[in-house]
Amino acid sequence: MIISRQKEFNDILQMLAEKNVFIIGCGKCAKKQRVGGEPEVKDMKNRLEAAGKNITGWTVLSSACSIRSWEEVLSVNLEIEKSDALLVMSCGGGVSVISGFAGKEVYPALDTVSLGGVVCNEVVTEQCGMCGDCTIWLYGGICPVIQCAKGLLNGPCGGAVEGKCEIDERLCAWDKIFERLKEHKKLQNLEKINEPKNYMKKVRVKP
Ligand code: SF4
Ligand code: SF4
Structure with a gap:
């Protein structure tokens, strides 16, 4: 379990120079910690729209750091091609993997802080500093x-x-x-x- 936390919203806004933004969440660690699953992605969409951004679309990948085929992601998220930038709500591993495919600006919405784990369905943080x-x-x-x-x-x-x-x-x-x-x-x-x-x-x- 990679432990991440959401960046301050103002810091995200400062990074995100582009207007047309597609948001990608992660269905594994970020979802489990409630920092990048569907509710958080939708909340980010609403906040960015209120701040004047055009959110072209959003998705939550099953795992942002493990993508079988970028073409497959594009085929079900056509709005990605029409976007100027991607905002990725996953650990740095996911942001890095997606940056390698995307061919456009990719920004992290989270800060990756440590390796943790799950005990009896509870996320435990700061278990390993690698x-x-x-x-x-x-x-x-x-x-x-x-x-x-x-x-x-x-x-x-x-x-x-x-x-x-x-x-x-x-x-x-x-x-x-x-x-x-x-x-x-x-x-x-x-x-x-x-x-x-x-x-x-x-x-x-x-x-
Ligand atoms: S050894 Fe000192 S710094 Fe480390 S956890 Fe204990 S009180 Fe905190
Ligand atoms: S000693 Fe190093 S590798 Fe081992 S748990 Fe601590 S930070 Fe992780």
């Missing part, structure tokens, strides 16, 4: 890269008050890590200093 060097087992399966507000590989920072992070509303990730390691009888993991990650693994090499 660091490229996974050491999550050292922390009892709770990733500090993404769940600690400071991304500390060695914690806690000491700022938590009654289990709450000093930065924002979240529970202190390092409190949770401590409890999990205790439960797993792995508290010895906290005795060693974790080295910085191997960021060479994040180097973008040509696939």
Whole structure:
């Protein structure tokens, strides 16, 4: 599950210079999080029209990042060809894939923030920050890269008050890590200093 959130509407308006816009939603992650399914696409259409845009049409693809055939998409959405730009309500993966086919301006309506998951039908956010060097087992399966507000590989920072992070509303990730390691009888993991990650693994090499 890719975790995304909608951009501020004014930011979308600033990006979107073109008048004739077709909106594409995503029927997978964005729908599940209620940021790019049919209700959100229709809401975006209404807001953009109220702001003076001409919305030529809209669709929700079954998965914006996995398109079998762009020709197939075009054949059932003829208005795409008549549009100056596409506004895609999916993660960056979907925007990137569609940009590769569209041959016209493609804009993201969402910001992609992390990898999450689904537990008992509930979306859980911030499960993985895609660091490229996974050491999550050292922390009892709770990733500090993404769940600690400071991304500390060695914690806690000491700022938590009654289990709450000093930065924002979240529970202190390092409190949770401590409890999990205790439960797993792995508290010895906290005795060693974790080295910085191997960021060479994040180097973008040509696939
Ligand atoms: S250690 Fe890196 S790869 Fe593993 S869960 Fe955390 S961010 Fe994701
Ligand atoms: S209070 Fe906990 S979660 Fe917040 S920054 Fe410090 S160690 Fe990280």
